[in-house]
Amino acid sequence: MRVMKFGGSSVADADRIRAVGEIVCQAAQEGPVALVFSAMKGVTNSLLEAADLAQDGQGAYRDILRDLRSRHEQVVRELVPPGDTGGTADLVENLLEELSELLHGVSLVRECSPRTRDLVVSFGERLSCPVIAAYLTSRGTPAEWVDAREMIVTDENHGSALVKSSRTSQAIAGRLHGVTGIPVITGFIAATPQGVTTTLGRNGSDYTAALVGAAMAASAVEIWTDVDGVMSADPRYVEKAFVIPDLSLQEAMELSYFGAEVIHPYTMIPSVERHIPLWIKNTLNPGARGTRITRESPETDHTITGIASIENVALINVQGGGMLGIPGIASRVFGALARAEVNVIMISQASSEHSICLCVRETELHRACEFLRQELRPELESRRIEQFEEQPSLEIIAVIGAMMRGHPGIAGKLFSALGDSGLNVLAIAQGSSEMNISFVINREDRKAALNVVHDAFFSE
Numbered sequence: 509m510r511v512m513k514f515g516g517s518s519v520a521d522a523d524r525i526r527a528v529g530e531i532v533c534q535a536a537q538e539g540p541v542a543l544v545f546s547a548m549k550g551v552t553n554s555l556l557e558a559a560d561l562a563q564d565g566q567g568a569y570r571d572i573l574r575d576l577r578s579r580h581e582q583v584v585r586e587l588v589p590p591g592d593t594g595g596t597a598d599l600v601e602n603l604l605e606e607l608s609e610l611l612h613g614v615s616l617v618r619e620c621s622p623r624t625r626d627l628v629v630s631f632g633e634r635l636s637c638p639v640i641a642a643y644l645t646s647r648g649t650p651a652e653w654v655d656a657r658e659m660i661v662t663d664e665n666h667g668s669a670l671v672k673s674s675r676t677s678q679a680i681a682g683r684l685h686g687v688t689g690i691p692v693i694t695g696f697i698a699a700t701p702q703g704v705t706t707t708l709g710r711n712g713s714d715y716t717a718a719l720v721g722a723a724m725a726a727s728a729v730e731i732w733t734d735v736d737g738v739m740s741a742d743p744r745y746v747e748k749a750f751v752i753p754d755l756s757l758q759e760a761m762e763l764s765y766f767g768a769e770v771i772h773p774y775t776m777i778p779s780v781e782r783h784i785p786l787w788i789k790n791t792l793n794p795g796a797r798g799t800r801i802t803r804e805s806p807e808t809d810h811t812i813t814g815i816a817s818i819e820n821v822a823l824i825n826v827q828g829g830g831m832l833g834i835p836g837i838a839s840r841v842f843g844a845l846a847r848a849e850v851n852v853i854m855i856s857q858a859s860s861e862h863s864i865c866l867c868v869r870e871t872e873l874h875r876a877c878e879f880l881r882q883e884l885r886p887e888l889e890s891r892r893i894e895q896f897e898e899q900p901s902l903e904i905i906a907v908i909g910a911m912m913r914g915h916p917g918i919a920g921k922l923f924s925a926l927g928d929s930g931l932n933v934l935a936i937a938q939g940s941s942e943m944n945i946s947f948v949i950n951r952e953d954r955k956a957a958l959n960v961v962h963d964a965f966f967s968e
């Protein structure tokens with residue numbers, strides 16, 4: 509069995525869904541397939557925005573609802589034939605009505621808990637899948653939509669729930685064996701053992717596909733999107749970026765962690781660890797080979813595999829002459845940040861131990877500094893630690909590749925290229941795995957730095 513996942517970009521409108529139909533009908537003739545779909549492009553964001561507006565008591569959430577209604581009614585009109593026996597048009601109407609009532613409730617109580625928010629966003633995938641299944645059936649490829657909440661069991665960590673693996677595996681296998689035709693599975697959404705709706709984190713449909721692939725011992729998991737594969741750098745910034753034909757799981761995870769949105773960190777683990785290859789393919793160019801992600805590192809001529817970047821980060825520098833003698837300072841700093849629920853993206857500490865430099869999301873900077881100030885108040889008052897240096901408006905760039913290990917001269921080449929172009933580097937970190945070197949630059953240098961590094965390593 510092949511598991512094929514189509515992201516929001518592949519189901520943006522009726523035309524895109526028709527293109528998906530071509531690919532799926534062809535694949536179904538070659539052998540068994542299971543499909544996973546996301547919500548239509550932008551729908552999850554719209555639902556979240558509507559929930560925020562309703563919570564604030566702003567009637568503007570109704571404008572978003574109107575827009576969602578018209579988008580979904582339009583695809584039903586264009587793709588579902590009048591003789592559809594599955595009652596798809598009614599189902600979509602009922603779902604839109606239910607969503608409207610839910611948001612009305614949120615606006616009345618002016619409260620939207622993470623649990624309710626998950627229920628609101630679940631409508632995106634619950635609306636897209638029945639329409640797609642009805643369309644495929646009308647093209648002569650019988651399909652049945654499957655609500656993943658019946659199969660994927662998670663904890664109650666709303667917004668980014670943790671999957672209970674073995675229960676989920678059994679439930680997927682059990683549910684899919686009962687499906688007649690091709691299963692069209694809602695990505696991203698799941699449920700607790702009590703049946704409460706949860707979600708797997710933003711872009712979580714890739715994870716759904718990997719879970720289905722692992723449970724069904726698939727021959728491949730395919731992530732269909734709008735680019736020819738994972739590229740050597742974000743194609744929106746680097747014109748010369750090219751498709752990486754093969755990637756190891758480790759490299760793919762590093763690239764996605766550092767911002768290559770095309771794949772999602774960790775989501776590929778369930779299938780790739782079972783030696784099921786994961787492919788990134790282009791719905792707009794199905795003939796292109798794509799990128800293959802496997803457990804082991806592939807052979808390559810390049811010393812680095814790819815470059816990724818994270819935008820909107822900030823640097824906090826904790827430093828002071830008295831830091832050397834303070835016991836457990838690192839654990840206190842990171843303990844405070846953990847309590848603040850701040851995600852530390854990058855850490856760099858000079859061996860002198862006079863400073864710890866860390867990178868966080870810009871949106872979390874204020875909270876991070878508040879908690880740090882509280883934790884380190886005695887040292888700040890006695891001036892053993894200076895007031896933190898806070899620098900917003902920065903970017904992290906990471907250079908990634910399994911071949912970097914034991915390959916001298918990479919850092920030299922990287923920083924000479926940046927220095928020669930007059931680009932200032934504010935902090936540097938290297939993982940002990942030697943699979944990545946990451947560095948921090950000013951926001952306005954992002955495009956230039958990505959291109960300079962890309963040229964330095966890939967121009968030959």
Ligand SMILES: Nc1ncnc2c1ncn2[C@@H]1O[C@H](COP(=O)(O)OP(=O)(O)O)[C@@H](O)[C@H]1O
Binds near residue numbers: 732738740743771
């Ligand atoms: N290294 C990279 N390789 C390929 N695409 C990338 C990379 N970095 C960022 N992207 C962006 O990721 C986008 C695809 O991700 P996304 O929009 O989440 O797709 P989908 O909706 O199909 O899940 C591409 O259009 C591309 O602009």
Ligand SMILES: N[C@@H](CC(=O)OP(=O)(O)O)C(=O)O
Binds near residue numbers: 695696713
């Ligand atoms: N619809 C969800 C899940 C998802 O994976 O979407 P996409 O495949 O379009 O990234 C989201 O936007 O987060």
